[in-house]
Amino acid sequence: MWTYYNPVNVTAGCGSLKELPVRLGQRRAILIAFPEAPGLGLVDRIRELLGDRLVAVETDVRPNPDVEWLAPMYERLWRDHADVDCVIALGGGSVIDCAKVMLTRPAGGGFGELLAxxxxxxxxxxxxxxxxxxxxxxxxxxxxxxxxxxATVWDQARGRKLSLQLPWTWPEAAIVDADLMLSLPHAATLASGLDALSHALESLWNVHRNPVSASLAVSAARSIIATLPQLLEQPHRPDLRERLATAALQAGLAFSNTRTALAHSLSYDITLKHGTPHGIACSFSLPRIMELAAGRDPALDGLLLSVFEVARIDDAVASLSAFLQDLGVSVDPLAYGIPEADWNDRIAAALAGARGRNFIAVA
Ligand SMILES: [Fe+2]
Structure with a gap:
């Protein structure tokens, strides 16, 4: 028996931002956006679309949302705009995760209670x-x-990574407009594309995999592998941006039902200690983790072979390794502060983490 559930109302396609007023209806909203959004004219566009339904704008969002700066934003938004029904998140993962933190006001009202x-x-x-x-x-x-x-929430001061999940932290709606991705710089395009590839593969070598998540993940991974190198060469092509946006959405829909697994579990410490961007920290290890996953489940092996269009898992591992290195991403753990002698211990620790326990090898 298996189930698949995702309640998000998705609107996608170049130009789909214009649907935002329909999705918002007559409600009022706070906009949380990335720092460059005003300079790119995006805040003005949202203001034009929503008029006086937009009541506040926050753009001081840094990578890896940390409780240190989330707390004052949270207190400010609940103090000044407690009667506003919606938050609009415009940005990458850090912006959307930050917005998820702003959704909930516990009975006592303070950030400390939310943190608890x-x-x-x-x-x-x-x-x-x-x-x-x-x-x-x-x-x-x-x-x-x-x-x-x-939402991934960081607490650098105490060296920990937390995860927020409540019934209403599922977005009510998502608008996936690849036109908004055309100006994304090279490094962010690379890291976010590899994060999506990691989501797809991690939902495959996962104890929660089901036929729907698997088909979404295979389609996503194949598309990312075919599209990302080309897009990095030609970043202004809307068709390639849209293809990658669709693949990342498919990967998201896949892991929304499985969660991630070992590569993500391993990554959090690397991001905490070295500041390595999430998409790189959770993808450099994928070839090694595929090796660990291989041979444990014939159905999984078949899915991985179909992603890489090869006949043997060794060839899939080599293909993924070459793909990452061709994009300038080292697959050597030492490049991320992990000496080879420590690798097995780090894998054992990552397997014991919440995400690590989803890895198929320990099922
Ligand atoms: Fe991720």
Whole structure:
């Protein structure tokens, strides 16, 4: 028996941003956007689309949302705009995850209480608190956060990574408009594209894989492998941006039902310690992890062979390794601060993590 569930209302295609007023309806909204959005004219475009339904704009969002700066933004938005029903997130994974943090006001009202919920205290019944709805507009092709309920929240000061999930942190709607991705710089295009590839593969070597997630993941991975190198050479081609946006969305829909696995579990420490961008930290290890996954489940092996269009898993591993290195991404753990002698210990630690336990090898 298996189930597949995803409640997000997705609108996609170049120019689909114009659907935002329809998705918002008569509600009012706070916009949370990436710092460059005003300079690119995107905040003005949203203002034109929404008029006085847009009541506040926040653009001071940094990579890897940290409780240190999330707290004052949270207190400010609930103090000044407690009666606003919607948050619109316009940006990459950090922006969408930041927006997810702004949705919930527990009964006591403070960020400390929300943090306790993130840390695992029992969630307040919704009737005792308050929450907003989220409309997510990704400007990168990678995060998948627009179709998942999870927000990654960092606490650098205490060296930890937390995960927020509540029933309303599923976005109500996602608008995936590849036109918004045309100006994305090379490094962000690369890292977000590889994050999406990692989501696709991690949902395959996953104890929660089901036929729907698997078909989405295979399609996504094949498309990313075919498209990303070409897009990095020709970043202004809308057709390639749209193809990658669709693939990243498929990968998001796949892992929205499986969660991620070992490569992501391994990555969080690397990002915490070295600041390595998430998409690189969660993808350099994929060839090695594919080797670990190989031979444990004939159906999985078949899916991986179909992604790489090869007859043997060794060839799939070599193909993925060459793909990453051709894009300038080292597959040597030492490049990420992990000496070869420590590799097995790090894998063992990552397997014990929440995401690591989803890896098929330990099922
Ligand atoms: Fe990821």
């Amino acid at each position: 919920m993130i840390e695992g205290a029992p969630a307040q019944p919704a009737s005792r608190g308050q929450h907003r709805q989220l409309l997510a507009i990704p400007t990168t092709a990678g995060t998948g956060s627009e179709v998942t309920p999870w």
